[in-house]
Amino acid sequence: MKPTLVATHPSTLSQLFEHERKGSIHSQWPETFNHLMRDALPTINGDKHRKIRKIMNPLFIPNAALNERFDVVMDCTQKLFATLAEHTLANQHNADDFVQLRPQALSWAFDIILSVVFPKGMIDSTTHQSLASNFHLWVKGFVDMNVANLDNPESLLGQAMIGKQNLIEIFTELTLECIDQYNAKTLDPKCTMFKLLNAVNIIHNGQMIKIDHEQNDAAGQKVELTMEEVADNLTLLVSAGHDTTASSCCNIAYCLQKYGDNEFVQQLKHDLQLLDAKNELFEFDTISNHEALDHFVKEVFRCYPTVTFLQKRFVNDCVINGYTVEKGNTMMVNWNMMNQCDEMFEDPLVFDPLRWAQNPISKKEYYPFGLGSKKCVGWKLAYLELKVLTAMFCTQYDYELDPNRVEKGINLLSFMDVHGKFASLKKSD
Numbered sequence: 001m002k003p004t005l006v007a008t009h010p011s012t013l014s015q016l017f018e019h020e021r022k023g024s025i026h027s028q029w030p031e032t033f034n035h036l037m038r039d040a041l042p043t044i045n046g047d048k049h050r051k052i053r054k055i056m057n058p059l060f061i062p063n064a065a066l067n068e069r070f071d072v073v074m075d076c077t078q079k080l081f082a083t084l085a086e087h088t089l090a091n092q093h094n095a096d097d098f099v100q101l102r103p104q105a106l107s108w109a110f111d112i113i114l115s116v117v118f119p120k121g122m123i124d125s126t127t128h129q130s131l132a133s134n135f136h137l138w139v140k141g142f143v144d145m146n147v148a149n150l151d152n153p154e155s156l157l158g159q160a161m162i163g164k165q166n167l168i169e170i171f172t173e174l175t176l177e178c179i180d181q182y183n184a185k186t187l188d189p190k191c192t193m194f195k196l197l198n199a200v201n202i203i204h205n206g207q208m209i210k211i212d213h214e215q216n217d218a219a220g221q222k223v224e225l226t227m228e229e230v231a232d233n234l235t236l237l238v239s240a241g242h243d244t245t246a247s248s249c250c251n252i253a254y255c256l257q258k259y260g261d262n263e264f265v266q267q268l269k270h271d272l273q274l275l276d277a278k279n280e281l282f283e284f285d286t287i288s289n290h291e292a293l294d295h296f297v298k299e300v301f302r303c304y305p306t307v308t309f310l311q312k313r314f315v316n317d318c319v320i321n322g323y324t325v326e327k328g329n330t331m332m333v334n335w336n337m338m339n340q341c342d343e344m345f346e347d348p349l350v351f352d353p354l355r356w357a358q359n360p361i362s363k364k365e366y367y368p369f370g371l372g373s374k375k376c377v378g379w380k381l382a383y384l385e386l387k388v389l390t391a392m393f394c395t396q397y398d399y400e401l402d403p404n405r406v407e408k409g410i411n412l413l414s415f416m417d418v419h420g421k422f423a424s425l426k427k428s429d
């Protein structure tokens with residue numbers, strides 16, 4: 001059996017991702033994950049992966065695409081804070097008068113990604129409820145490593161596979177509904193589904209579905225996908241697009257409170273409050289270009305990484321830092337170790353957002369979202385969400401966290417499980 005190597009230095013990581021870009025390295029997941037994700041982006045490689053990424057990247061990466069969905073991020077974030085304040089009020093006479101942030105953060109990020117992907121009004125409350133409960137089943141399956149449980153409905157994995165099948169059915173129905181609207185020219189052009197349908201042909205039950213592509217698009221350039229592939233990727237997209245961001249939401253709330261006396265954090269709050277007083281803060285350009293907000297969010301990612309590890313498999317012999325790594329080896333990328341590497345970060349254990357302004361080298365060597373061909377599709381959306389969230393925490397709401405319940409969730413995706421009391425700072429009229 002070939003050994004597992006561990007990447008502990010950024011130079012290893014950049015070379016690793018370069019080999020991945022050239023196709024010599026694939027992601028390696030436990031077998032359970034492969035069943036749960038099936039034909040979704042992280043499990044596929046080579047040509048098919050490249051084709052789907054070619055469609056997906058323009059939907060999420062350019063500023064113009066994000067700017068179009070800024071209203072969704074703002075609305076959902078306002079709703080998050082209003083809900084937290086309501087729950088705090090409702091809880092005030094309870095023995096436990098704190099509100100757990102994580103479930104609300106999950107709803108927040110879930111609603112954002114659904115509203116980005118699908119047109120307004122398409123996800124009614126029954127579908128929403130059904131998606132949420134099946135995602136819950138599906139996600140729990142990722143901790144069951146016994147693939148013999150795949151067909152066992154008593155096990156976590158067996159339950160997750162049932163949840164997965166339900167999700168595939170719901171996403172198939174939603175896709176068919178989007179195609180109807182697209183063909184009737186009533187589908188909102190801002191939603192991801194519109195742009196996706198523009199770029200694909202879909203085979204369903206052995207037949208090509210009729211999609212009336214816009215005239216100016218050459219039909220030959222469409223990527224052909226099966227409905228199962230579309231549904232698998234939508235399942236992954238909605239899942240990847242909310243669980244990680246919700247965890248980061250908890251970490252941000254934690255850091256703002258824990259490092260509230262930090263000079264950088266105080267200055268950041270002051271700057272944001274000044275911009276807010278001039279009604280200039282909650283605009284796409286201000287939030288996107290605000291460097292100090294960026295440095296704060298980056299430092300939260302560094303100190304509290306949401307994705308803590310990835311595993312990659314060599315499908316060809318590769319040279320890394322002068323050493324030949326033979327085909328068949330695997331390499332683990334351990335973000336907890338990397339982010340505390342003192343060759344890369346001075347005083348790595350200190351929470352210091354200013355380091356991002358002062359050390360341009362680390363900008364090139366730091367990858368909370370991966371790099372290369374498999375880099376996170378939603379990295380810019382995630383930054384936007386977390387910057388809006390930080391700006392609201394600093395200007396619109398006041399909160400205190402329960403100091404007795406700040407625990408590290410033991411999870412593949414790591415987060416601070418915080419409980420707080422939240423109140424609006426704005427006086428009601």
Ligand code: HEM
Pocket residue numbers: 027041042043053060113236237240241242244245248306307310368369370371373374375376377378379381382
């Ligand atoms: C704090 C938030 C997030 C973090 C830390 C994060 C991190 C990551 C990481 C580390 C990867 C794997 C890269 C690799 O395999 O080398 C990844 C992949 C992915 N992420 Fe994210 N992500 C976040 C938010 C999002 C959002 C909001 C979306 C959706 C819009 C998203 C969609 C995806 C997809 C589709 C992939 C698979 C890409 C592929 O295999 O080609 N993620 N993410």
